[in-house]
Amino acid sequence: MTTRWLTSEEQRAWRAYIAATHLLEDAIDRQLQQDAGMPHLYYSILANLSEVPDRQLRMTDLAEKTKITRSRLTYAVSRLEKDGLVRRENCKWDGRGSIAALTDEGMAVLERTAPGHVETVRASLFDHLSEEQVRQLEEICAQIAGALDEGGSRPTPDEVPWRRRSAPPCS
Amino acid sequence: MTTRWLTSEEQRAWRAYIAATHLLEDAIDRQLQQDAGMPHLYYSILANLSEVPDRQLRMTDLAEKTKITRSRLTYAVSRLEKDGLVRRENCKWDGRGSIAALTDEGMAVLERTAPGHVETVRASLFDHLSEEQVRQLEEICAQIAGALDEGGSRPTPDEVPWRRRSAPPCS
DNA sequence: CAGGCTTGGTTCAAGTTTGAAACAAACCTA
């Protein structure tokens, strides 16, 4: 089949998307590196842990939540562990498993740096969008994520007792 | 001032955004790494060069267009040069300047791999959005990029004769 | 036109990411 090239409308959207994501990523990373001494991804890991019961998660679940590869997560958690913000434990129910748990210090860092982070997200993103656009953005991103996430997002196994999931709060 | 936390609407949008951008980036990178042997950024560099008069650009202009840092660009161009896809030249008008020029081989690689890339962008992104949403996405991203790009996007100096700019085509 | 500031690029070390391979525990299935 001959290539379905992008329409000029799509091209503009794609280019704007690339530019916006690069710039936004840079802004967020720069601020967090400054104020929390870690890149955004690492902050996200802490944030995700903080919102879950017992503030701990199995590596694979954490990778799934943050949409990153396992090896990337392993590296990140190792660094965070070295910094004392996360502790690794063995999974009691599954000898293969490994659990990342937020330490008190990790929680403290999170609490201390969250305001600055949120402020940056606001200043970089939401301050420039109308409420309507925020809704549109969510819808658009949810659709994209949903489509690309097949296989990763198999239905939550609530019937499996030892694998709790939880509800979402912050960044 | 007390922190303006995100509303739950904003939180959902932010999380969806993070997920979507991670997943999309991964999908695009994976495909290009497979089929073109280079990550998306490197492909973008070639693409940007291909669309500009004479298929060459000063490093700083190229960095500006792709929204990346100069040092990142230096590294990338070095690799592309090693691969024979880009050639470096000295800027005739400015002794400090350095120019990256797309080689014929670079152009060939681009032409060979563009269809697969476009197809992936389509399959990963546009196929999941309505025309209306594409417009919304562009508007949203343009606003974000515009806001974050101050200082980088000083008015195009058309009055400077030796620094041509040009119109945009593909990815 | 000398000294100093600015601009365009590169370099370097430290940190991060990638993807494939290695391991080990758990889960079959005959």
Next chain:
DNA sequence: TAGGTTTGTTTCAAACTTGAACCAAGCCTG
């Protein structure tokens, strides 16, 4: 229950990114 497959995680080397120096070449201003 032995052997083979799947699943959870780490490891390793190669590639990439970061940010702070650094080096030149232009651009003042006195």
